[in-house]
Amino acid sequence: MLSSEVFLCGPTQQTLRLGLLAPLSGLMGVAGPAIINCAVLAAEEACRASGTTIDLVLVDAGRAPEDVAREVDLLVGAGLVDGLVGTHTSNIRVAVEARVNNQVPYVFTPPHEFGRASAGSVFLGSDPAEHLRQPIAWLAKHRRVERWALIGNDYVWPRQVHAAATRVLRDLQQRVVMDRLVPMGHVDVAELVAAAQRARADAILVSLVGRDGIEFHRGVTELDASTAFVRLCTALDESCLVAAGGDSSGELYTAMPTFLLQDDDRHRRLLESYVARFGLTAPLPGSYAEGCYDGVHLLAAMCESGLLTTNTATQVAERLFSDANRSDFAQAGIDLRRRPMSMARASGTDLEVVRTLRQV
Incomplete structure (x- = not known):
């Protein structure tokens, strides 16, 4: 209606x-x-x-x-x-x-x-710290990254993501070598990638939302830079990945509450x-x-x-x-429990859950 x-x-x-x-x-x-x-x-x-x-x-x-x-x-x-x-x-x-x-x-x-x-x-x-801590820790351990570029939209959520990420990265002995917020709808992928390369980043935290994130990941592929950095996203689900044309680099990760391939x-x-x-x-x-x-x-x-x-x-x-386990909820098939954070890696147009996320 x-x-x-x-x-x-x-x-x-x-x-x-x-x-x-x-x-x-x-x-x-x-x-x-x-x-x-x-x-x-x-x-x-x-x-x-x-x-x-x-x-x-x-x-x-x-x-x-x-x-x-x-x-x-x-x-x-x-x-x-x-x-x-x-x-x-x-x-x-x-x-x-x-x-x-x-x-x-x-x-x-x-x-x-x-x-x-x-x-x-x-x-x-x-919240941003909860969203980021385990995924960043997993990547630091399993992908051996140390130098991070932070790229997001210039509005309230990405700003707080960058602030939280800076604290989390410092706690994990990681370095922030670039911090950039861009206006919504104005993503210059070539310039951002070049700036990250000049900063010698080996990982990028991407908090670009929706269409801006889609344009960024599509542009990274078109620039043949998809294997130059590990990319961790805070706002990428399967619909955005499909719209971006998928990614088979093995370097694109996303942290979200759920993924289609969860079992x-x-x-x-x-x-x-x-x-x-x-x-x-x-x-x-x-x-x-x-x-x-x-x-x-x-x-x-x-x-x-x-x-x-x-x-x-x-x-x-x-x-x-x-009271989420109340019998009337269960009988109706309603589940009001909070969903924990998960992390997945792009494989074509699929997001495959990283099952070892909590084993940092």
Whole structure:
């Protein structure tokens, strides 16, 4: 359901309406279709489990932050949504939080920057230090890298990634020899690669998001520089890898909560449900999409719990996380446990999980 339709219909007491902030355009637009599919799947599952009608109200979170925040503010102010789930860049989250000001629960699913969540916000993703420490330690040990170039977009999440990475690398006796933040939509791959080579970097931490990351990895291949550095990414899933044309260098790694080739029962059940609902030709449900699936399930459970009348969103989420093994959740096939960080290596258009990640 589009927000324009909701404004025409007005408030309702019979339906649980969840605002879905997903990127239909912009840097993360490539992941948008799969994100929406996973949100729909989660809403349908939550509806069957609870018997409550659930509508998703779609907001394009690929636009300018203030435009997204203004539309969300109108929805919340008019009482048209009961909560928000967002899978988008952090600059959008900052703008939306400032406008919404804890009026409804807001579940943000991707990795997040440092800072405590407000009372109305719940972060499902990892913070930068958690995101990076084990992958960097594994690469330092197994790939014998020492000199790192940090390359990211110039906005809140990559800035905090670079700050956290600098601390983590120092703790692991690694060196930062280059630190570069570039405007979103302005990635000069040749210049960045040349600068990393001049700095004698043997590894690059890439926190370029969505389309910018795709252009960077495609450009590295076109410049025949794919084997010149080990590359570790903070925002690369299978949809972005496919869009970049794949990578067979053996030097491209990514740290994310989930990957398509993971073999655990929880992930396998989701993929089976996704294919049954949308078919084999549907967009790949990468890590961002899977995070949104978790976010919709969590937000629906929060709204259905009855706990939000006397507790903050953060308190309710922690209560549900601690009760994640409750029999009613298990019987409904709902899993509210947090997902740990994983690391994978690109192999063509696949991301193969590095199973020895924790054995650093």
